[in-house]
Amino acid sequence: MRKKYRCIRWLLGDQLNENHSWFGQLDADVLYVIAEHKQEASHTLLHVQKLCGFFAAMLGFAERLQSMGHEVLHLDLDSTVKYSSLEDLICNLVEKYKVQELQYQMPDEHRLRSCFRKLHGELEIVVEECDSEHFMLPFKEIDSFFKRGKHVRMETFYRAMRRKNEILMSGNNPVGERWNFDQENRNKLRESDLGNIPEPLLFSTPVDSILKRLNRHEVEYFGTVKDPLPWPVTREQSLELLDFFCRECLPRFGKYQDSLTGKSKNSWSLFHSRLSFSLNTKLIGPAEVIDRALDSYNKSSHIDLAQIEGFVRQILGWREYMRGIYWANMPEFIEFNWLNASKELPAFFWNGDTKLRCLSEAISQSLDRAYAHHIQRLMVTGNFCLLTGINPDQVDRWYLGIYIDALQWVEVPNTKGMALFADGGLIGTKPYAAGGNYINKMSDYCEDCHYNVKEKVGAKACPLNSLYWAFISQHRKKFENNHRLRMIYGTWDRMTSESQSAILEQAEKYMTEIDSL
Numbered sequence: 210m211r212k213k214y215r216c217i218r219w220l221l222g223d224q225l226n227e228n229h230s231w232f233g234q235l236d237a238d239v240l241y242v243i244a245e246h247k248q249e250a251s252h253t254l255l256h257v258q259k260l261c262g263f264f265a266a267m268l269g270f271a272e273r274l275q276s277m278g279h280e281v282l283h284l285d286l287d288s289t290v291k292y293s294s295l296e297d298l299i300c301n302l303v304e305k306y307k308v309q310e311l312q313y314q315m316p317d318e319h320r321l322r323s324c325f326r327k328l329h330g331e332l333e334i335v336v337e338e339c340d341s342e343h344f345m346l347p348f349k350e351i352d353s354f355f356k357r358g359k360h361v362r363m364e365t366f367y368r369a370m371r372r373k374n375e376i377l378m379s380g381n382n383p384v385g386e387r388w389n390f391d392q393e394n395r396n397k398l399r400e401s402d403l404g405n406i407p408e409p410l411l412f413s414t415p416v417d418s419i420l421k422r423l424n425r426h427e428v429e430y431f432g433t434v435k436d437p438l439p440w441p442v443t444r445e446q447s448l449e450l451l452d453f454f455c456r457e458c459l460p461r462f463g464k465y466q467d468s469l470t471g472k473s474k475n476s477w478s479l480f481h482s483r484l485s486f487s488l489n490t491k492l493i494g495p496a497e498v499i500d501r502a503l504d505s506y507n508k509s510s511h512i513d514l515a516q517i518e519g520f521v522r523q524i525l526g527w528r529e530y531m532r533g534i535y536w537a538n539m540p541e542f543i544e545f546n547w548l549n550a551s552k553e554l555p556a557f558f559w560n561g562d563t564k565l566r567c568l569s570e571a572i573s574q575s576l577d578r579a580y581a582h583h584i585q586r587l588m589v590t591g592n593f594c595l596l597t598g599i600n601p602d603q604v605d606r607w608y609l610g611i612y613i614d615a616l617q618w619v620e621v622p623n624t625k626g627m628a629l630f631a632d633g634g635l636i637g638t639k640p641y642a643a644g645g646n647y648i649n650k651m652s653d654y655c656e657d658c659h660y661n662v663k664e665k666v667g668a669k670a671c672p673l674n675s676l677y678w679a680f681i682s683q684h685r686k687k688f689e690n691n692h693r694l695r696m697i698y699g700t701w702d703r704m705t706s707e708s709q710s711a712i713l714e715q716a717e718k719y720m721t722e723i724d725s726l
């Protein structure tokens with residue numbers, strides 16, 4: 210390694226895109242720096258698989274760049290622990306290598322962007338921010354779709370993105386004459402479908418040395434990791450997982466994307482892609498994921514339009530939409546608490562020890578695997594936190610810490626906006642609140658649960674039922690004029706006052722004993 214470079218190009222742990230234009234040319238005067246940092250690894254309590262996943266992917270990426278011929282400095286915790294902040298570390302390296310220029314890719318997290326932006330004024334060298342070249346909606350176009358404080362319909366945005374990128378379009382119309390296949394995407398898994406759930410493709414990256422490093426530097430974490438780590442941590446592995454998904458899961462992805470089951474050993478993965486970590490670290494890009502999925506759809510008679518549309522909607526629609534909402538509304542978004550929710554997160558979120566079977570399955574799986582699929586996050590844990598009024602900051606910390614794919618730009622709008630309605634309706638037109646009926650419709654959990662999903666009141670009544678009505682009643686002022694909830698208030702008003710009181714008392718009882726539910 211040389212003692213002096215003209216330029217340092219800084220890479221964050223979620224900027225592992227080897228197809229970025231930075232890497233198109235070799236320049237021996239440019240030093241690429243990628244660094245583990247204790248402050249970044251511990252600003253929220255993280256799941257150990259997430260820490261291992263990021264550190265392994267960063268090291269693999271540094272080695273990859275080196276093998277391409279670039280000058281690379283990979284710093285592990287041992288070498289960075291003496292720097293109290295990322296800024297300190299950057300300033301030290303700028304001085305050490307006597308560089309005249311610092312370049313960085315625009316961070317996806319508001320806090321980190323502010324941190325880098327401060328360096329423009331503080332360093333007496335040229336500091337330049339570059340595009341991460343990852344998203345399908347360029348950053349500078351976000352404000353043409355999203356305005357601060359304004360609700361934007363995902364569907365409107367998604368259709369515009371389909372047109373703009375000419376995906377599943379036939380001229381100006383959607384292929385198949387329909388923009389969405391939601392009705393075909395709400396199937397419950399029957400016993401006879403369980404055999405079709407594929408054995409998930411897992412990887413095996415040794416993480417023993419990372420674990421030793423984390424322990425040596427007393428980085429706090431939770432959860433366990435089986436050495437080796439089963440998540441993809443390189444581009445090759447990510448592409449392998451993408452091919453596996455297109456072959457084994459895409460033919461049934463849309464149909465079962467909202468279902469839940471406790472009856473398969475692969476209940477945790479079902480037909481989901483598990484590509485979110487690869488996407489969010491940028492090992493692979495959204496456009497190439499969509500291209501490969503479309504290619505499979507075009508070549509295979511086993512993948513129908515409802516399946517591919519359901520998948521494209523997640524990546525081109527929801528993922529890009531959440532990023533737009535985030536940037537249009539930061540930094541205020543992280544402070545939102547429209548429903549004034551203030552309860553503590555129950556202790557069972559940290560051990561899965563609850564008699565609510567739906568929650569126990571989702572939480573235990575999340576603790577074991579640092580992963581849950583969307584409906585588990587939204588309609589199981591998210592719905593419970595919404596109904597019971599858990600403080601959004603506590604819920605946010607749990608989601609940000611536990612999921613391997615959790616990064617603030619995508620986690621916060623999903624958690625505080627979509628799941629908790631803390632944004633007052635920037636994302637949804639009504640809260641995603643549901644009683645036990647919904648879980649019973651979409652899963653086979655209720656048949657083996659301690660509670661009875663059919664009952665609202667009584668020692669064994671499903672807690673979600675009374676909690677749902679208590680939520681509806683408690684927030685009447687905020688929701689009764691919402692036309693999408695009018696029928697619900699009609700149903701509530703038609704109940705006798707005795708029934709209403711019994712339900713509210715039941716909910717209150719459950720709230721007082723929430724930790725032992």
Ligand SMILES: Cc1cc2nc3c(=O)[nH]c(=O)nc-3n(C[C@H](O)[C@H](O)[C@H](O)COP(=O)(O)OP(=O)(O)OC[C@H]3O[C@@H](n4cnc5c(N)ncnc54)[C@H](O)[C@@H]3O)c2cc1C
Pocket residue numbers: 480481482483484485486488489523524527528529531581582583584586587591608612614615616619620621623624627628
């Ligand atoms: C409360 C809550 C918190 C969430 N936190 C995160 C998070 O921190 N990081 C994250 O990537 N996703 C998050 N999601 C969205 C979604 O649950 C995950 O993207 C998905 O479960 C990842 O698993 P998968 O790759 O198997 O997804 P699949 O079901 O295979 O979907 C394919 C891809 O679509 C994208 N996608 C689907 N839904 C969404 C969505 N609502 N928002 C953004 N992208 C979406 C993801 O990139 C995902 O990889 C959250 C959802 C909720 C309700």
Ligand code: SF4
Pocket residue numbers: 564565566567568644645646648649654655656658659660661662671672673
């Ligand atoms: S009965 Fe209620 S608590 Fe039990 S699994 Fe069904 S919805 Fe969940």
